[in-house]
Amino acid sequence: MQFELFGHKFIINRIWLIITLAAFAILIKLSYWQLQRATEKSTQLQQLAEQLQQGPVTGKGLLSAPLSEVDGLVIQDQAYWLPPYIWLLDNKILDGRVGYDVIIPVHFNDPRQLVLVNLGWMLAPSNRQQLPVPEIPAVLALDGLVRTQLGGVLLGQNLEGSQYPMRMQQVDFVALQQQLAVPLYPALIYQQQKSAFIPHYQPVVLPPEKHRGYALQWFGLALAVLGVAIAASLQPKRVTGEQNE
Numbered sequence: 001m002q003f004e005l006f007g008h009k010f011i012i013n014r015i016w017l018i019i020t021l022a023a024f025a026i027l028i029k030l031s032y033w034q035l036q037r038a039t040e041k042s043t044q045l046q047q048l049a050e051q052l053q054q055g056p057v058t059g060k061g062l063l064s065a066p067l068s069e070v071d072g073l074v075i076q077d078q079a080y081w082l083p084p085y086i087w088l089l090d091n092k093i094l095d096g097r098v099g100y101d102v103i104i105p106v107h108f109n110d111p112r113q114l115v116l117v118n119l120g121w122m123l124a125p126s127n128r129q130q131l132p133v134p135e136i137p138a139v140l141a142l143d144g145l146v147r148t149q150l151g152g153v154l155l156g157q158n159l160e161g162s163q164y165p166m167r168m169q170q171v172d173f174v175a176l177q178q179q180l181a182v183p184l185y186p187a188l189i190y191q192q193q194k195s196a197f198i199p200h201y202q203p204v205v206l207p208p209e210k211h212r213g214y215a216l217q218w219f220g221l222a223l224a225v226l227g228v229a230i231a232a233s234l235q236p237k238r239v240t241g242e243q244n245e
Helices: 014-053 059-064 173-177 208-233
Strands: 002-005 008-011 074-081 087-094 097-107 114-123 139-147 166-168 184-191
Touching: 014 208, 059 074, 059 114, 059 184, 087 114, 114 139, 173 184
Parallel strands: 087 166, 114 184
Antiparallel strands: 002 008, 074 097, 074 139, 087 097, 097 114, 139 184
16 A cells, blocks of 8 residues: 655555554553543542541541541541451562561451451561461551552452461452451551551552653653654655756
8 A cells, every 4th residue: 555645655564554553552542541540549649638637537437437438538546356367468578578468357346347457567487388477466556547449450269278367369358258257347447557567558659640651651652653654654755857967
């Protein structure tokens, strides 16, 4: 296929045209996706800031609030661990070391309603087959951040073992509820106070500016692909007529 544009002749291979357009479309889509992520992160940061301005809530206040309004709340209260339940969230790396996040169910003076708490990180033993046995206090001074949107992708089996502590790949409220005899509130509290465990949770890992930068990079690559294709299809002009000596 060939055509002329602005006095220049272009010859285009149909297969390479399809490949170029497909690559261009994918790169533009990636750029748009990063812009969407930037918008989502900006909204999320704004919501977290608004929640922080409201001040901390108690455990009773958390459980009585609509679930749609608790994401990002700060909670400060005394909580009680329900033994023997301990879940070790696998493959958590902190400062280059592999470990687990320790997840436990707690209640606030009413064992008929439980909430999950991420106490923080602990180092994993060198032997993969050996699980650490964390020491959990019966009563905790809770100062944490409430999250309902956890995300994550599960690959393979989630829960491993038949006794506690139990290794876990992802926090799944439905799966954990099946192990408990009382209702589990579908939110996870990230403890912020440092204790025997190290808090490391960040509500937003990549800021909106990072996503906008990635969007610009993908867009630039899309233009580069298009530019290379156009340059490759451009045919050099032939000299016609006789040259004067």
